[in-house]
Amino acid sequence: MTLKIAFSGTGHISRVHARAAQSLDGVELAAVVNHRPASMADFAAQFSIDRQYRAVRELLSAGGVDILIVSTPNYLHAPQTIAALNAGLHVMVEKPMAMNGAEAERMLRASEAAGAKLMVAHCWRFDEEVNWIKRQIDDGALGTILRTKGYGVHVNWGPGGWFVEARAAGGGALADMGIHAIDVARYLLGDPQPLSVYAKIATEYTDYDVDDSGTIWVNWAGGASSIIESGWWWPHADGPEASTQLYGTLAFARLFPTRLEIPDRAAETVRTVDPGYPPVRDEHCPQIMYDRQLRHFIDCIHHDKTPTPGAAEGLVNMRIIDAALESSRRNDVVHL
DSSP states (O other), X not given: OOEEEEEEOOSHHHHHHHHHHHTXXXXXXXXXXXXXXXXXXXXXXXXXXXXXXXXXXXXXXXXXXXXXXXXXXXXGHHXXXXXXXXXXOEEEEESSOXXXXXXXXXXXXXXXXXXXXXXXXXXXXXOHHHHHHHHHHHTTTTOSEEEEEEEXXXXXXXXXXXXXXXXXXXXXXXXXXXXXXXXXXXXXXXXXXXXXXXXXXXXXSSOOSSOSEEEEEEEETTSOEEEEEEEEEESOOSSSTTOXXXXXXXXXXXETTTEEEEEETTTTEEEEEOOOOOSSOSSSSOHHHHHHHHHHHHHHXXXXXXXXXXXXXXXXXXXXXXXHHHHHHHTSOEEO
């Protein structure tokens, strides 16, 4: 059965998802939604899409699609996703899942009530190097992981437009970049529940009305803890987007550049396991990562499986974001 996909939003990431759809068999790029006619026409021409709509409600009234990919500003994620789910469409929504945890909770409930699939596009779970590290962890090479440190920072750069407007984005660098580092840490740790969050979130490099800097400490069920750095316009970061360090009882692992370091205390030596990935990638966010992501979603629809990352994973990440903002406001630990 051919699945017909519609795209809400015509920006960069929506075009990445459209290219992913083009790479798959059994899907049709059927429709596009955007309030800007010129951008919508350009998107439709690029991907040979006939049907164009100014609003999601118009698309849903017309019918004839199976999947909606939501790549709009954050404030539209929840209403567009819930409307599509209520109409029986499966939805993949960009990160952050919503403006806050309360919206994310409503999206999860809508998915459950409709019996439709909801996936959150935490793309790094589909990266080859991330999953090489995950296999080392699952095979026991690191022992028990005690702590991680991860990065979601744009160095000497930051976005503009709706990304820096609180009414449209909800949050700034934390919601845009930090959430990548949060999700990668949680994925590598086996998706534990957060127990507490302490954070300092601020606007230090710009005059935006959203944050451009953040440092977060998350304590997880099971005993591990994670430090997350998020930022725009920082003069330096210790690693690129989603770069993560993991400290285990048996070994140290690093993602980007990716390697494993196994100490031999008796011999006072360290053996490095190098999987052979380049220290710096030509394209840090490769298209194939998004191709795998959409392929997973399509497979879940065909075989009636719950997507991972789904609404549950996205909701946990939003609760961490909420707790970090509250912790920073209160200058205190927030227990979850």
